[in-house]
Structure formats: structure tokens, C-alpha cells
Amino acid sequence: MKILFAFPSSREAAAVHLKHPPLITGAGERAGLAVSERLHCERPGLVLLAGLAGALDPSLRPGSVVLCRQVTAPGRDILEPDRFFTEDVRHGLRTAGSSFVYSKLLTLPEPAATGAVKLQLWNEHGAGAVDMETYQVAAACAERRIPWIAVRTIVDTSRQALPRALRRWQQPGDERSAVFSAMRSPWEWPAYARLGLQYWTARKALAEALPAVVRAARQTRIVETLEVL
Amino acid sequence: MSIPVSQAMAISSYIVKQKLSRNKRYPLVLMLEPLLRCNLECAGCGKIQHPEEILSTYLTPEECWDAAEECGAPMVSIAGGEPLIHPHIDKIVEGLVERGKFVTLCTNAILLERWLSKLQPSDHFSFTIHLDGMRDLHDAMVDRSGVFDKAVAGIREAKARGFRVNTNTTVYADSSTEEMRELFNYLADDLKTDGIVMSPGYDYPKAPNQKVFMQRGQMISKFEELLSLPDSKHWQFIDSPLFLEFLQGKVAMQCTAWGNPCRTVMGWQRPCYLMNEGYAPTYKQLMEETEWERYGYGRDARCTNCMAHCGYEASAVEQTLKSPVQSVRAGVASLFGGRS
Numbered sequence: 001m002k003i004l005f006a007f008p009s010s011r012e013a014a015a016v017h018l019k020h021p022p023l024i025t026g027a028g029e030r031a032g033l034a035v036s037e038r039l040h041c042e043r044p045g046l047v048l049l050a051g052l053a054g055a056l057d058p059s060l061r062p063g064s065v066v067l068c069r070q071v072t073a074p075g076r077d078i079l080e081p082d083r084f085f086t087e088d089v090r091h092g093l094r095t096a097g098s099s100f101v102y103s104k105l106l107t108l109p110e111p112a113a114t115g116a117v118k119l120q121l122w123n124e125h126g127a128g129a130v131d132m133e134t135y136q137v138a139a140a141c142a143e144r145r146i147p148w149i150a151v152r153t154i155v156d157t158s159r160q161a162l163p164r165a166l167r168r169w170q171q172p173g174d175e176r177s178a179v180f181s182a183m184r185s186p187w188e189w190p191a192y193a194r195l196g197l198q199y200w201t202a203r204k205a206l207a208e209a210l211p212a213v214v215r216a217a218r219q220t221r222i223v224e225t226l227e228v229l
Numbered sequence: 230m231s232i233p234v235s236q237a238m239a240i241s242s243y244i245v246k247q248k249l250s251r252n253k254r255y256p257l258v259l260m261l262e263p264l265l266r267c268n269l270e271c272a273g274c275g276k277i278q279h280p281e282e283i284l285s286t287y288l289t290p291e292e293c294w295d296a297a298e299e300c301g302a303p304m305v306s307i308a309g310g311e312p313l314i315h316p317h318i319d320k321i322v323e324g325l326v327e328r329g330k331f332v333t334l335c336t337n338a339i340l341l342e343r344w345l346s347k348l349q350p351s352d353h354f355s356f357t358i359h360l361d362g363m364r365d366l367h368d369a370m371v372d373r374s375g376v377f378d379k380a381v382a383g384i385r386e387a388k389a390r391g392f393r394v395n396t397n398t399t400v401y402a403d404s405s406t407e408e409m410r411e412l413f414n415y416l417a418d419d420l421k422t423d424g425i426v427m428s429p430g431y432d433y434p435k436a437p438n439q440k441v442f443m444q445r446g447q448m449i450s451k452f453e454e455l456l457s458l459p460d461s462k463h464w465q466f467i468d469s470p471l472f473l474e475f476l477q478g479k480v481a482m483q484c485t486a487w488g489n490p491c492r493t494v495m496g497w498q499r500p501c502y503l504m505n506e507g508y509a510p511t512y513k514q515l516m517e518e519t520e521w522e523r524y525g526y527g528r529d530a531r532c533t534n535c536m537a538h539c540g541y542e543a544s545a546v547e548q549t550l551k552s553p554v555q556s557v558r559a560g561v562a563s564l565f566g567g568r569s
Contacts, residue, residue: 057527058548059483069528094520104527122481123449126527158481 001045003214006035008133012051015207025049025133027171028109032136039144046085046147049137050210052202053129053152054112054162056122057103060154062198063205065100066129067093067213068150073107073135081138082147089149092216098209103128105150107135113167115159122158129154132170151213153205155198163188163195232424232467233352233393236304236331243303244546254516256302257543259330260491260502263288263321265310269337269371271361273401273441275433275503277310284310286494290320296492297325299512304331306357306489313340319347326353333357335397337376341383345390355393357426358384361401362408363415370401370441384420395424395467401441406454413464424467428538429476431503445534449478468538470558471545476536480548484525484532488543490515500524502539504531 005022007013008031013022023038025031035047053066060066067090072078086102093100106127112118121130134150141148156162165181165188168174182192240257247255266284267277277284288296297305305325312318313336325332326349335357348354358380361370367377387394396416400409416422429452432442443451455461456477466473474480486501496508497515501524509515525540526532532540549555 056481057483057525058481059525099522101522102528119478119481122526123445123478126445126533128527 002042004038004042004044004047006047006049006137008051008131012203012206015203016050016210025137027132029136030171031133032140035137035140036143039140039146043144044146046082046149047137047141048213049134049148049150050206050213051131051133051152052155052199052206053105053131054118054156055129055154055158056106056112056118056125057101057128058122058158060101060128061157062154063201064154065098065205065209066105066152066154067100067102068105068134068152069102070104071107071134071138071150072104072125072127076135078104079135079138079142081149085147086149089213089216093212096212096216098212098216100209101128105134105152106130108132111162111167111169114161118158149213151206151209153202153209155202156195160195161191163191166195235352239329239331240303244550248550254485254487254521256300256490257488257546258304258306258539259297259300259302260489260539261288261293261296261305261307262309262491262493263293263307263312263315263318265494266314267309267311267337268314268339269311269373269376270437271371272438273370273399273430273433273436275431275435276308278435283494287315288492288494290317290324293321293492294324294328296512297328297330300490300492302330302490304333306333306335308335311337311340313344319344322348322354326351329353333395335359337371338380338383339376341380342386345387345392348392350391350393352393355395355423356387357395357397358422359399360396360412360416361399362404363412366404366408370399370403372437381420384422388421393423394420395426396422397426397428399428399430400443400448400451400455401430402443402447403441404451406451406458409455410458410460414460417464422465424465426467426538427473427476428468429536431537432534433503442534445536448476448534448536452476453478469542469545469549471549471555472538472542475541475545482541482544482548484535484540485543485547486524486540487516487519487521488546489539503535503537504529 006025007022008025008027010024025034068081070078070080090102104127106121106125108130112121112130129152131152138148165178264287265277265279312334322332331353333355338358360380361367364377368374384394416425429448430442456473475482489502491498491502496510497512498508499506500519524532549559
């Protein structure tokens with residue numbers, strides 16, 4: 001079985017060493033389109049979406065690993081990953097002693113910027129973490145009946161407000177304007193520094209979690225073409 | 230005072246000890262169910278739907294004491310079923326108090342007056358009497374008339390004999406803000422009970438009336454409305470200030486089911502007091518073998534509409550300890566009552 005590895009950005013993909021280039025989806029609707037296009041050309045046995053996320057669950061810390069149980073988006077139905085594969089991975093991770101939570105993800109068109117917004121989203125949706133891609137990727141997979149699973153690691157906590165420039169972040173290309181904006185607001189530099197450290201923690205956790213996810217899958221499923229590591 | 234100073238001090242020192250020993254998960258309250266038989270069949274109860282052989286099984290006093298020692302929680306909440314049906318409930322309470330536990334006996338009070346002469350008032354012991362509303366609402370929720378009057382008589386008699394008496398109110402979809410306001414004012418002003426425990430109902434799949442349960446959003450609106458009433462400032466809640474804010478949707482918390490482990494006649498119930506995924510034979514096995522991260526809001530569909538105190542009070546304690554301001558608020562509230 002072939003696994004298609006998908007990451008929202010090349011920065012997130014760079015956290016792990018892959019034999020073959022993964023699919024870089026981008027954020028929002030673009031993510032769904034990217035996956036649809038790839039699935040038009042090939043039919044993998046599984047799509048594995050991996051990346052970073054913000055916490056809504058107050059018990060999650062930077063670097064916490066979230067294995068997706070469900071994904072939702074405002075005004076949309078709930079989508080579920082491949083149940084059997086997810087169960088295999090969940091059991092495998094637990095047996096291996098890996099620390100993770102098995103929770104719901106929420107996909108939004110923009111970052112969840114403040115603690116108050118995150119609290120409202122938590123009360124309303126009960127999602128452990130928020131991202132900008134999983135729902136679109138899951139919908140694209142569901143449309144073509146391709147099983148999918150998603151793994152996220154946490155960057156910012158549920159109470160943490162993002163620096164102002166990052167609140168408008170949409171795509172990797174927006175980083176440049178964010179950097180310029182950050183340079184003009186030195187009072188936010190401590191927040192950027194903190195977020196930077198959390199980003200590296202999350203990226204490291206992703207690098208550690210992803211091989212463990214694949215190893216867990218390997219124990220219970222026959223994976224013929226293993227592209228990772 | 231909402232709880233005795235000795236209890237506040239003992240629990241604080243217990244928590245500090247757990248923190249210093251870097252215990253990630255530790256019990257705060259042992260939920261002890263020495264029997265599951267009850268003399269009522271309340272609309273929102275999912276505890277009593279068991280075969281006759283289980284309803285006929287009672288934990289012995291020794292089993293209850295062993296459970297308390299095995300678990301090590303400083304507080305024990307004796308629930309059920311109706312604990313006052315147990316023929317040795319007095320011995321169970323006495324033995325737990327002798328072991329230094331802070332014991333509360335949760336009862337519908339139907340049999341209370343029969344037992345009062347056999348139990349001793351103590352700063353380590355209190356009654357928690359079930360009252361879901363004033364007469365009409367309470368009797369409707371417990372599906373029997375006369376129970377409210379019996380409970381009120383029991384509260385008066387227990388108070389007269391020097392017992393600490395708290396009440397436990399489960400808030401359901403049918404509990405209107407006005408009815409709750411009337412009840413809590415009555416408890417505070419007329420009956421002068423020592424404290425109120427308030428929690429939303431858990432949607433037990435086996436409960437006789439599924440219509441009484443609320444969705445999470447409804448719960449938040451209801452508690453926001455109730456706790457914004459001016460009267461609410463003088464209601465002496467046993468619930469921590471942070472838990473009350475959580476009920477109003479003002480703070481986010483994740484469930485810490487391990488804070489209130491439940492020992493029933495069938496063993497240590499997994500994973501919590503409300504959900505049942507089997508039983509561990511020992512407390513150690515319960516703590517070590519339960520996949521705790523799998524449960525909680527967002528993680529398990531059965532937890533979606535759960536905001537019960539048995540899952541979130543331990544979370545509130547954890548969160549309170551992380552904030553000096555919250556610690557002071559909780560200290561003031563527990564010693565002087567009311568909402569700071």
C-alpha cells in the first residue's frame with residue numbers, strides 16, 4: 001500500500017526526512033485543491049496529513065501530539081479519518097509508549113488569534129486543536145474514497161494570543177509581510193521569541209511522532225511502499 | 230464557612246505533597262459506591278440499571294476501608310445507589326473517619342432520620358443531600374411525591390443534631406433559573422445548609438428520561454444566567470470558583486477523571502464515575518492501565534455533553550494551583566463561602 005504524505009508547508013515537511021518529496025498542500029481551500037489534483041493522478045492506499053496546529057484543549061502544551069479523531073469546520077459536517085487505520089495507529093503508539101491525544105480537529109480559514117477566540121471555539125466545537133487545512137484535505141480524500149489520517153503537533157497553547165502580524169497569516173508567502181510587521185512592533189518581540197521556541201518544539205515533536213505513526217501502522221498493516229525515513 | 234479549616238488545610242497539604250512528589254495523576258475524592266440499589270428511580274440516574282444479583286451485592290465495611298487506603302484520596306464521597314440502605318453504613322463512615330478521611334455521605338434523605346442517632350457529628354463528616362429543586366420539581370425528578378418534604382425534615386434534624394449538611398443539585402433541562410434561584414435562596418436563608426454542590430446532569434444512556442439532559446451550549450447559557458443573578462453572591466457553593474466559571478463557559482478545562490476514582494461493588498470503574506468501560510480489580514491497575522488521554526471533551530463522544538464536577542473539579546484544582554490569584558480566590562471561597 002502506498003502512503004501519500006501531505007504537509008501544509010515545506011517548513012513542516014522539512015521536519016522529517018522523506019525519500020520522495022511529499023505533497024505540499026498550502027492552507028485553506030488550496031489544500032483541498034492540491035490533494036484533489038494529486039489524487040486525480042494517483043491512487044494511494046492512504047493519505048497521511050501531518051503538520052502543526054494551535055491548541056484549543058487547555059491540557060495541550062507545545063509539542064503535544066494530536067491524532068485526529070474527527071475534523072470539523074464552521075457550518076460543515078464532521079468528517080472522520082479511516083477508522084481501522086486510526087485504531088491501528090492509536091494502539092501502536094500506545095504500545096510504543098508514545099505520548100499523544102486522540103482528539104477532534106477544527107479547520108478555520110484564518111488563525112485562531114486570541115485566548116478569548118480559542119475559548120469560544122473550544123466551547124462550541126470541542127476540538128482539541130485548530131488548523132487551516134485538515135478539513136479540506138479530508139473532504140478531497142472523502143470525495144475520492146481514499147482513506148486518510150492526520151497527525152498534528154501543538155505550537156501555541158489555548159490561552160496564548162498570537163502576535164498581531166500572524167493573525168492575518170494565510171499562506172507561507174505571507175511570512176515576509178509578517179516579518180516586516182514584526183520589525184515595526186518591538187513590543188511584540190518577546191511574543192515572537194516565545195512562539196519561535198514553541199515552533200521548534202512542535203517541529204521536533206512532529207519529527208519524532210511521524211516515524212512512530214508509520215512504525216505503528218507497519219506493525220498492523222502491510223505497507224509495501226514506505227516513503228518515510 | 231463553606232468547608233472546615235482543618236479540611237482546607239489537610240487537602241492543601243495533600244496536594245502540595247503530590248506536587249512535590251511529581252505525581253502526574255493523583256486522586257482527590259474517592260467515589261465510593263458500597264451498593265447500587267436505590268429506593269428511588271430518578272429521571273436522570275444511570276447508576277441503578279443493573280441485574281438483581283448486582284443490586285443485591287454490598288461492599289463490606291472492610292472492603293470500603295481497604296479501597297480508601299488503597300486509593301489514598303483525602304476525601305471520600307459515599308454514593309450509590311442509596312447508601313443509607315446499606316445495613317453497615319454507620320460502621321463504614323466511622324472507619325473512614327478513623328482513617329482521617331473527610332467523608333461526605335450522599336443521600337436522598339428518605340432514611341436519614343433512622344440513621345442520625347447512629348452517626349456522630351465530626352469535622353471529618355458531612356451529609357450531602359440530594360435536592361434538584363423545590364417541592365414540585367424535586368418530587369417530579371425523583372418520580373415520587375413527599376421526598377422533598379422528607380429531605381427538608383432530614384436536613385433540619387441533622388442540623389439540629391450538629392451535623393454539617395450540604396446539598397447536591399443536579400441541573401437539568403427542566404430546571405428553570407427561577408426555580409434554581411428559589412431553591413438556593415431557601416437553602417441559604419431558611420435551611421442554612423453549610424454548602425451547595427451544583428452540577429449539570431450527565432446524559433446517561435440508561436437513564437429513564439433522556440429528555441432531561443442538556444447539550445453543552447444549553448448548560449453554559451443556563452449557568453451563565455443563574456450565576457449572574459445578584460442572589461448568587463450569597464449562595465455558599467462547595468464547588469470551586471474556577472469550576473463555576475467553567476460552567477459559565479468563561480474558562481476552558483479538560484476533564485481529569487483520575488481525580489475522582491470510583492470504587493463500586495464490581496471493582497474500580499473505568500474510566501470515571503459516569504462512564505463504564507469495565508472494572509479494574511485494583512486501584513493501581515485502574516491508574517496504570519486506563520488510557521486516560523483517550524477520554525475528555527473532544528476526545529470521546531460520550532464526554533461531549535459532560536461538565537460534571539466529578540470530572541472537572543480536579544481540573545479546577547490543578548488550574549487553581551497554577552495561578553496565585555486563583556489560589557487566593559479559592560482559599561477565600563472555601564473558608565468564607567459565597568462567590569469571591
